[in-house]
Amino acid sequence: MLRIEGLTAEVDGKPILKGIDLEVPAGEVHAIMGPNGSGKSTLSYVLAGREGYEVTGGSATLNGVDLLGMEPEERAAAGVFLAFQYPVELPGVGNANFLRTALNAIRRGKGESELDAMQFLKLARARLKELQMSEDMLKRGVNVGFSGGEKKRNEVLQMALLRPSLAILDETDSGLDIDALKIVADGVNALRAPDFSALVITHYQRLLDYIVPDKVHVLMQGRIVQTGGPELAKQLEASGYASVQAAA
Amino acid sequence: MNTVVHSGAEGFLHRFEGLRARLPGQRLAWVQALREAAAEQFRVAGFPTRRVEAWKYTDLRPVSDAAFDEALTILGDGDTLPAPRGERRAVFVDGRFREELSQIEGASFAIGSLAEELPRLEGRLGALARPAEESLVALNTMLFEDGLLVTVPTGVAGGVLELCSLASRSERPSAFHPRHLIRLESGASLTIVEEASGPEDTRYLHNPVFEIELAEGAVLTHARIQREGVKGFQLGTVYARIEAGATYDNFTLNAGARLVRNEIHAVLAGPKSACHMNGAQLLRAGQHADTTTVLDHAAPDCASRQTYKTVLQGKSRGVFQGKIHVHQVAQRTDGYQMNQALLLSPDAEIDSKPQLEIYADDVKCSHGATVGALDADQLFYLRARGIPEAKARSILVEAFLQEAIEGVTDETARAALESAVAGWWEKEAA
Incomplete structure (x- = not known):
């Protein structure tokens, strides 16, 4: 389970997270919703360990392990996966090679044996099929020349291969048409298991029609101001964030 | 008479005086004339200094200040040849052909030692090299002892030929100046994989000159791997003349040496010929690598591509100078040049100087340079x-x-x- 207590963080000396308290029990999917600038992406970067996001207080643990003191690669090995809002293009790096290097790094971190090229290909093909993705994706440079939808599907493919215990989906729905959205949602739903939890960060309710969360949290001005069930998302869609702000 | 003698030149001129009677071709009047003229040119010009525009970013004082002896070849246990990559290889140790280390039998074309064939090379040796313009080429012309001689006949696919250059271990700094002559007749093809290496604990100067002639429709791939020892210097000059429909594909990897200059002069001499000059420079602290290309588009409908990448660590310095000269006759030229550097250290430095001179009006020519972390x-x-x-x-x-x-x-x-x-x-x- 992910446990965040009193988390504060700043970027360029400016406080963004002002005391986050949040628990995502194993097996659950939670959504974080909020207006632009509320700190949603900052929270995901802080949990993944990006440079430039300075934690000034509080704690974040995954299954009892302190995340905040670790390097990004150590967090990944500990089970954290960040699906990027804007997946990065890596020209000159083949997607297959990248996926295998990442998978083997994580397996090594977990004390599992590494996969050779054939074993990896077999696994990757199976996951591609589940995600209705072309094998052609493996041959191309990482995200190079991918459409917005392909980039997001590539994120889900990585997630399906790396099998994290905590997935953070940072506005994965942005720029997706409805078909791609369903495929991405199916990919996340397929991972649902008692030892998997997810934090779905989104501005809109739309994605939550397909990935139905156990809980919805509203993040505003660096704090969680309201928590509820899936119906809260629908309510926000109807009345907007201003109503929450007025109530808070 | 000009009495100016530049720093560093004296030792080599003195050496030439002592060796001239023993250098190959001493009985051939034309060889002697070449050497004498080159000696005079080198005596006047000396090692280029940074006051010379083409050497603005590369300081040769570490070379000109050192005293080099003639190489006394002793191969030790630590001197190893790279594993074979093809069926045929020509091995040179300290610039001299070593038949017992080479594998040249069974080739469908002529491979051999330049020194042995010298009597038959009048008009060919020196046809492209310009010792009057490049004083290191004058130095090479004055003192060359040997080199690779390759002639691929009309229509013959020559396959892969390795050219291994090895510097031997020695206590005193040594210098060698091989002259390599490569000619592909019409429609012939060849791939040369060249690897230059040397011991890490020996100071030496490797000063090779290539003269490459590609007749109509010939295709030469020339992959050069420079991993000289960390105390070594390589100052290399390549001349290539590319006739109609022929292709010269050069890739130079600079991954060794304390200081290296990779200078290429290519002339697209016939219509629809092509020249690719690509390369990578991988530099660690204390290393200096300079790639300088001069490309002449001297015929219409030719294409040229240049992509050079430099990776710099620690206090290292990379240089790229690329000049493209499009002559008036060279209509419909398609030229591209890109030079990129990746600085992995705040102490590293890259200097980049692209130069386009275009005298034709129907030309597509672009160049670019980027530097980043x-x-x-x-x-x-x-x-x-x-x-x-x-x-x-x-x-x-x-x-x-x-x-x-x-x-x-x-x-x-x-x-x-x-x-x-x-x-x-x-x-x-x-």
């Missing part, structure tokens, strides 16, 4: 997927180099270059 977003993306930082950095550096290497279409050549780059990284990680 590793991309923080890319690095974080890799690390967020569990890839440790050092590995993530190496992935990004290899990707940076990939664009230049993937342009090499010959598989043997590309594999050799890729493994040399990987070898450099392994050493880096160690």
Whole structure:
């Protein structure tokens, strides 16, 4: 389970997270919703360990392990996966090679044996099929020349291969048409298991029609101001964030 | 009479005086005339200083201040040849052909020692080299002892030929100046994989000159792997003349030496000919690598492509100077030049000087240069997927180099270059 207590963080000396308290029990999917600038992406970067996001207080643990003191690669090995809002293009790096290097790094971190090229290909093909993705994706440079939808599907493919215990989906729905959205949602739903939890960060309710969360949290001005069930998302869609702000 | 003698030149001129009676071709009047003229040119010009425009960024004082002896070849246990990559190889130790280490039998074309064939090379040796313009070429002309001689006959596919240049271990600094002559007749093809190496504890100067003639429709792939010892100097000059419909595909990897100059003069002399000059420079602290290209588009409908990538660590310095000269006759020229540097250290320096001179009016010519550090977003993306930082950095550096290497279409050549780059990284990680 992910446990965040009193988390504060700043970027360029400016406080963004002002005391986050949040628990995502194993097996659950939670959504974080909020207006632009509320700190949603900052929270995901802080949990993944990006440079430039300075934690000034509080704690974040995954299954009892302190995340905040670790390097990004150590967090990944500990089970954290960040699906990027804007997946990065890596020209000159083949997607297959990248996926295998990442998978083997994580397996090594977990004390599992590494996969050779054939074993990896077999696994990757199976996951591609589940995600209705072309094998052609493996041959191309990482995200190079991918459409917005392909980039997001590539994120889900990585997630399906790396099998994290905590997935953070940072506005994965942005720029997706409805078909791609369903495929991405199916990919996340397929991972649902008692030892998997997810934090779905989104501005809109739309994605939550397909990935139905156990809980919805509203993040505003660096704090969680309201928590509820899936119906809260629908309510926000109807009345907007201003109503929450007025109530808070 | 001009009495100016420049620093560093005296030793070599003195050496020439002592050796002239023993250098190959001493009985051939034309060879003697070449050497004497070159000696005079070198005496007047000396080693180029930074006051010379073409040497603005490369200081040769570490070379000109050193005293070099003639190489006394003693191969020790530590001197190893690279593993064979093809059926045929020509091995040179300290610039001299070593038949017992070479494998040249059974070739469908002539491979041999320049020194042995010298009597038959009048008019060919020196046809392209310009000792009056390049004083290091004058030095080579004055003192060359041997070199590779290759002639591929009309229509013959020559396959892969390795050219191995090895410097032997010695206590005193030594210098050698091989002259390599390569000629491909009409429609002939050849891939040369060249590897220059030397011991890490010996100071030496390797000053090779290539004269490459490609007749109509000939195709030469020339992959050069420079991994000279860390105390070595390589000052190399390549001249290539490319006739109608012929292609010269040069890739130079600079991954060794304390100081290297890779200078290429290519002339697209016939219509519809092509020249690819690509390369990568991998530099550690204390190293200096200079790639200087001069490309003449002297005929219509020719294409040229240049992509050079430099990776710099520590206090190292890289130089790229690329001049493209499009003559008035060279209509419908298609030229491209790109030069990119990746600075991995705040102490590293790259100097880049592209130059276009265009005298034709129907021309497509572009050039560009970029300098940057590793991309923080890319690095974080890799690390967020569990890839440790050092590995993530190496992935990004290899990707940076990939664009230049993937342009090499010959598989043997590309594999050799890729493994040399990987070898450099392994050493880096160690």
